[in-house]
Amino acid sequence: MLEALGYPFFQRALLAGLLVALLSGLASPFVVQRRLSFLGDGLAHAAFAGVALGLFLREEPFWFALPFTFFVALAITWVKERSGLSEDTAIGVFFALSVALGAVFLAKARGYVGDAMGYLFGSLLAVGPSDLLAVGAMVLLGLALLPLWGPLAYATLDRELALADRVPVVFHDYLLSGFLAVSLVLSVKVVGVLLVAAFLVIPGATARLLARTFAQMTLLSLLLALFSTLGGLFLSLLLDWPSGASVVLFQALLFGLALLKTGFSGEK
Amino acid sequence: MTALEVRRLSVRFGEFRALEEVQFSVPEGAFVAIVGPNGAGKSTLLKAVLGLVPYQGEVLVYGLPAGKADPFWFGYVPQIKTFDRSFPALALELVVTGLRRRWPFRLSPKEKEAALAALAQVGASELAYRPLGRLSGGQLQRVYLARALIRRPRILLLDEPATGVDRVGEEDLYRYLEAYQKASGATVLMITHDWEAAHHATHVLVLNRRVVGFGPPERALSEECLRQAFGHVGHAHGLFVEGGRA
Numbered sequence: 001m002l003e004a005l006g007y008p009f010f011q012r013a014l015l016a017g018l019l020v021a022l023l024s025g026l027a028s029p030f031v032v033q034r035r036l037s038f039l040g041d042g043l044a045h046a047a048f049a050g051v052a053l054g055l056f057l058r059e060e061p062f063w064f065a066l067p068f069t070f071f072v073a074l075a076i077t078w079v080k081e082r083s084g085l086s087e088d089t090a091i092g093v094f095f096a097l098s099v100a101l102g103a104v105f106l107a108k109a110r111g112y113v114g115d116a117m118g119y120l121f122g123s124l125l126a127v128g129p130s131d132l133l134a135v136g137a138m139v140l141l142g143l144a145l146l147p148l149w150g151p152l153a154y155a156t157l158d159r160e161l162a163l164a165d166r167v168p169v170v171f172h173d174y175l176l177s178g179f180l181a182v183s184l185v186l187s188v189k190v191v192g193v194l195l196v197a198a199f200l201v202i203p204g205a206t207a208r209l210l211a212r213t214f215a216q217m218t219l220l221s222l223l224l225a226l227f228s229t230l231g232g233l234f235l236s237l238l239l240d241w242p243s244g245a246s247v248v249l250f251q252a253l254l255f256g257l258a259l260l261k262t263g264f265s266g267e268k
Numbered sequence: 269m270t271a272l273e274v275r276r277l278s279v280r281f282g283e284f285r286a287l288e289e290v291q292f293s294v295p296e297g298a299f300v301a302i303v304g305p306n307g308a309g310k311s312t313l314l315k316a317v318l319g320l321v322p323y324q325g326e327v328l329v330y331g332l333p334a335g336k337a338d339p340f341w342f343g344y345v346p347q348i349k350t351f352d353r354s355f356p357a358l359a360l361e362l363v364v365t366g367l368r369r370r371w372p373f374r375l376s377p378k379e380k381e382a383a384l385a386a387l388a389q390v391g392a393s394e395l396a397y398r399p400l401g402r403l404s405g406g407q408l409q410r411v412y413l414a415r416a417l418i419r420r421p422r423i424l425l426l427d428e429p430a431t432g433v434d435r436v437g438e439e440d441l442y443r444y445l446e447a448y449q450k451a452s453g454a455t456v457l458m459i460t461h462d463w464e465a466a467h468h469a470t471h472v473l474v475l476n477r478r479v480v481g482f483g484p485p486e487r488a489l490s491e492e493c494l495r496q497a498f499g500h501v502g503h504a505h506g507l508f509v510e511g512g513r514a
Binding site: 214 | 356
């Protein structure tokens with residue numbers, strides 16, 4: 001199996017998977033604690049609409065998915081901040097809108113539906129050097145945003161206290177939404193629309209079961225995301241399973257083990 | 269020196285008028301109890317002082333508009349603990365946010381020492397390493413108070429700090445507050461429904477969207493003021509009369 005490491009396509013797949021894991025592992029604790037799991041799904045479907053538009057126009061889908069998903073993420077945050085509607089309601093509206101738009105674009109783009117399937121389920125093995133470059137750039141941006149971990153965590157625990165301390169909470173909400181949107185679109189090619197939300201939820205959820213502090217949760221989430229990606233990719237190679245699905249199954253396995261541990265030890 | 273100057277303060281949420289032309293002035297070192305019926309705008313007043321709600325009029329903190337005052341001047345204990353109970357955190361970490369204004373990834377020895385001292389100040393040393401989500405209402409109040417005190421604020425804003433605290437704990441809480449106020453010379457604004465506690469204050473602000481009464485407790489808590497604010501004096505007023513404090 002180690003022979004696979006010698007193949008450039010597998011090296012690219014591995015690197016892309018690990019970079020996506022870094023992004024999702026970092027964002028996942030915030031997604032879990034801010035109850036944004038549904039946002040991951042909503043944005044994934046927005047990405048799907050963008051991909052479908054790209055396929056309809058016979059252009060590179062990524063360049064349509066990126067701005068479309070980014071716009072939807074900001075729109076969801078804007079509707080939540082301004083209308084008084086709950087976040088899940090705002091997400092629900094844009095989720096439905098995106099699926100409807102995606103269905104219309106795909107219906108009009110007959111003959112390209114096969115490509116759409118690739119985006120729905122993702123393929124690590126189809127990752128090209130330009131994809132790697134884009135994910136790498138996003139990881140660098142993620143690292144540049146690391147100083148915001150403290151203020152974001154503070155507002156995640158108690159929004160009012162953070163506001164009273166003049167933390168720019170609303171601006172940070174938009175930043176987080178934008179970061180999630182771009183990370184998600186970059187991950188779609190690797191993981192697929194249907195499974196990408198799992199990357200944003202499962203590592204953080206597993207880490208939450210094991211951690212006592214938010215710092216521990218963040219570190220654990222990162223480690224679990226990286227470990228699941230490695231494990232899942234080798235599982236995919238070994239059993240000839242789809243790569244994204246294998247990683248998510250590996251993540252789910254670790255979540256199940258953490259759940260068993262906390263269940264038996266009575267910890268929370 | 270005037271710590272807080274409120275001039276013609278009005279706060280509206282859509283059509284709802286939470287505060288109307290509120291005006292009062294608090295000298296430095298005063299202990300102000302804010303009383304009034306539910307929905308009287310007491311919490312909104314504290315939020316206006318913190319710059320958390322848009323308002324008309326003026327709120328000056330040591331001469332500066334509320335939104336421009338240094339956040340470290342304020343020690344705030346909110347009324348309803350809106351924090352996420354599932355958030356993995358230790359009480360000690362929350363206290364340290366009082367020093368940092370952000371969540372700590374790691375605590376420095378100096379911060380740890382300061383946080384432990386603040387928790388000891390409110391009699392909550394044993395809570396330092398407990399998960400926040402497992403604390404009772406009264407324990408949380410103490411941890412939030414320690415968080416407010418650790419920064420040695422010039423103005424303490426307390427929104428019903430005794431909520432969820434048992435009778436003995438409540439007395440302790442007021443004792444800590446009094447001791448801190450005397451030692452630091454800080455100004456305290458405390459919303460309370462406890463008439464006895466209000467009588468210990470240097471000033472009482474009786475609020476019902478407008479200022480009904482402001483001044484020393486014996487004047488502001490007069491039967492007339494309370495009747496104006498609450499529509500009736502009720503049993504609570506009787507309690508402090510019976511207690512011999514009227």
